[in-house]
Amino acid sequence: MRFEWFIAIRYLREGRAQTALVLGGTTVGVAVLIFLTALISGLQRTLVAQTLSAQAHVLVKAPERVARPLPSPDRVADHVEKVPDRVRSIEQWQQVLASIGTLPGVVAATPTAAGAAFASRGPATKSVTLRGIDPESFARVIDVVPKMTSGRFALEGAEAIIGTVLASDLGVGVGDKVRVATPEGRGDVFTVSGVFDLGNKEVNARWVFVPLRSAQTLLDIPGGATTIEVKVDEIFEAERMAGEITRRTGLSADSWMELNRQLLVGLRSQSASSWMIQVLVVLAVALGIASVLGVSVIQKSREIGILKATGTSTGAIQRIFLLEGALVGGAGSVLGAVIGSGMAVAFARLARGPTGDPLFPVDLTPGLYLGAAAVAILTGTLAAWFPATRAARLEPAEVIRYG
Amino acid sequence: MGEAGADVLRLEGITRDFGEGEARSRVLRGVDFSLRRGEFAALMGPSGSWKSTLLHLMGLLDKPTGGRVLLDGQDTGTLDDDGLTRCRGRTLGFVFQFHHLLPGFTALENVLIPMAADEGRIEPSMRERARALLDRVGLASRAGARATTLSGGQAQRVAIARSLAMAPKIVLADEPTGNLDTQAADEVFSLLRDVNRDQRVTFLVVTHDRRLAERTDRIVELVDGRIVSDLPNEAR
Numbered sequence: 001m002r003f004e005w006f007i008a009i010r011y012l013r014e015g016r017a018q019t020a021l022v023l024g025g026t027t028v029g030v031a032v033l034i035f036l037t038a039l040i041s042g043l044q045r046t047l048v049a050q051t052l053s054a055q056a057h058v059l060v061k062a063p064e065r066v067a068r069p070l071p072s073p074d075r076v077a078d079h080v081e082k083v084p085d086r087v088r089s090i091e092q093w094q095q096v097l098a099s100i101g102t103l104p105g106v107v108a109a110t111p112t113a114a115g116a117a118f119a120s121r122g123p124a125t126k127s128v129t130l131r132g133i134d135p136e137s138f139a140r141v142i143d144v145v146p147k148m149t150s151g152r153f154a155l156e157g158a159e160a161i162i163g164t165v166l167a168s169d170l171g172v173g174v175g176d177k178v179r180v181a182t183p184e185g186r187g188d189v190f191t192v193s194g195v196f197d198l199g200n201k202e203v204n205a206r207w208v209f210v211p212l213r214s215a216q217t218l219l220d221i222p223g224g225a226t227t228i229e230v231k232v233d234e235i236f237e238a239e240r241m242a243g244e245i246t247r248r249t250g251l252s253a254d255s256w257m258e259l260n261r262q263l264l265v266g267l268r269s270q271s272a273s274s275w276m277i278q279v280l281v282v283l284a285v286a287l288g289i290a291s292v293l294g295v296s297v298i299q300k301s302r303e304i305g306i307l308k309a310t311g312t313s314t315g316a317i318q319r320i321f322l323l324e325g326a327l328v329g330g331a332g333s334v335l336g337a338v339i340g341s342g343m344a345v346a347f348a349r350l351a352r353g354p355t356g357d358p359l360f361p362v363d364l365t366p367g368l369y370l371g372a373a374a375v376a377i378l379t380g381t382l383a384a385w386f387p388a389t390r391a392a393r394l395e396p397a398e399v400i401r402y403g
Numbered sequence: 404m405g406e407a408g409a410d411v412l413r414l415e416g417i418t419r420d421f422g423e424g425e426a427r428s429r430v431l432r433g434v435d436f437s438l439r440r441g442e443f444a445a446l447m448g449p450s451g452s453w454k455s456t457l458l459h460l461m462g463l464l465d466k467p468t469g470g471r472v473l474l475d476g477q478d479t480g481t482l483d484d485d486g487l488t489r490c491r492g493r494t495l496g497f498v499f500q501f502h503h504l505l506p507g508f509t510a511l512e513n514v515l516i517p518m519a520a521d522e523g524r525i526e527p528s529m530r531e532r533a534r535a536l537l538d539r540v541g542l543a544s545r546a547g548a549r550a551t552t553l554s555g556g557q558a559q560r561v562a563i564a565r566s567l568a569m570a571p572k573i574v575l576a577d578e579p580t581g582n583l584d585t586q587a588a589d590e591v592f593s594l595l596r597d598v599n600r601d602q603r604v605t606f607l608v609v610t611h612d613r614r615l616a617e618r619t620d621r622i623v624e625l626v627d628g629r630i631v632s633d634l635p636n637e638a639r
Contacts, residue, residue: 310492310565311521397465
């Protein structure tokens with residue numbers, strides 16, 4: 001066994017009460033670290049996943065039309081009317097789609113033709129968002145297949161896929177017919193081939209998927225696509241990717257982050273406050289370790305003098321106390337990991353939504369444990385630095401003489 | 404260097420000041436002194452004659468304000484902190500008045516600590532040597548006892564075993580019997596003397612006890628930081 005380990009372990013065992021105190025403090029600190037991180041990251045992951053369950057990472061649209069007054073020497077325009085919004089296709093969307101598909105970081109892209117419409121069956125009529133899609137590529141952008149509650153996610157001929165709420169509102173199921181018509185009066189009858197639940201009531205009530213070609217006809221944009229929906233591999237890179245797409249295509253591209261600005265601000269504030277709490281906890285742990293080891297150095301001054309007189313080097317004395325700090329950090333991280341995980345799991349079990357389902361899973365990953373252990377050991381070692389240096393500087397003759 | 408009769412320790416013009424500015428005072432005022440290999444010398448003097456300070460300077464636990472300490476021919480003033488520690492660990496052994504064993508460790512562990520500190524690790528051979536040294540001081544049966552459970556005489560004998568762990572050339576003992584009753588003091592002193600005879604280890608023993616000093620080869624007297632007499636012990 002290494003000499004420094006032998007002495008450090010013995011000193012920790014010898015100072016039972018002090019060791020228990022400082023170990024207790026470190027354990028609580030690590031437990032809080034693990035609990036908070038698991039909770040916040042689980043919550044955030046769930047929130048982002050829920051948000052993105054019915055949303056592409058980047059939405060590419062035709063640029064907005066801007067009205068400009070014609071220059072005229074004898075007239076001054078005091079008012080410029082905004083161009084009325086109507087469904088417009090992205091020009092040459094096939095080339096745009098191919099170009100976006102080659103961007104590094106893009107996983108999949110799909111064209112959609114979307115516009116307002118009414119869905120009706122018998123006397124029941126609902127205002128809906130008509131979404132003409134290519135089911136195969138669409139499923140690669142939004143993971144809708146596992147969220148089908150009945151039927152299948154496929155569109156052949158005049159078929160439509162609707163949400164659970166709309167299915168209930170209209171009283172239809174798989175195999176039933178639904179009439180979809182635009183406000184301009186173009187309409188068609190579709191057979192429901194599937195019903196989805198994307199975890200968002202609004203989406204489940206309003207989205208009606210039909211084949212791209214059918215939507216193009218109903219929305220009067222023959223061969224057109226109003227949006228290109230893009231999935232990227234790194235979701236928090238979506239904003240940068242949107243900028244890249246705009247630069248490359250000249251089209252308007254919005255990331256999910258842009259479209260959910262408030263959610264993102266909320267997540268960031270949550271992360272910041274969680275960080276602040278964790279930094280304060282680590283600081284408290286560091287101060288605890290430093291003060292207990294500081295007292296230990298004072299109590300052991302004479303012993304340190306004896307160790308030096310009997311051939312222990314200054315470096316070895318310093319390493320003994322640094323090791324004590326690191327060992328406390330290491331042991332505290334193991335105990336803290338057990339308690340923190342227990343707290344997180346218990347919280348996840350106890351905290352349930354109105355339906356009795358767990359609110360969100362906690363994120364207990366190996367990375368979290370390794371990170372917490374690294375922080376605890378590093379904190380222990382750094383906190384021990386001052387007491388260790390003080391111990392190393394003790395003059396043996398003085399402490400032997402005066403204690 | 405190191406042959407029989409040669410100086411193993413030499414002090415040349417040693418001075419030591421304490422305090423700063425106007426409070427500064429010189430406590431050792433030019434000490435010249437040497438110890439020959441195998442000698443068993445006593446350092447005597449009244450309280451406050453700075454015997455312990457001189458002993459700490461010889462033991463490289465303290466640095467002189469002026470003069471040189473030569474250990475086995477080497478000028479120790481040229482050594483850095485680690486060099487001094489190494490030199491101290493390998494050449495010198497200490498026995499203090501209050502044994503100064505490490506309380507959380509057993510007798511055996513206290514004896515093996517100087518060896519482990521020097522090597523940086525604990526090896527089985529060190530335990531064997533520590534056990535043999537405890538046997539040498541008559542305490543093999545107490546090897547596993549905590550230092551705090553030993554009597555004064557036993558603790559001091561463990562301290563002697565510890566001082567011999569690195570087979571030092573010199574053992575410096577600061578009133579090793581000062582805290583013991585007469586019988587225990589006699590036993591400890593006899594042990595030191597035996598080690599000196601058997602292993603040719605040089606001893607310098609600080610003592611107040613003239614009766615014990617008379618059992619050494621040479622008596623050095625320090626008064627007010629100066630050596631006032633340095634005579635072979637005629638009684639022997």
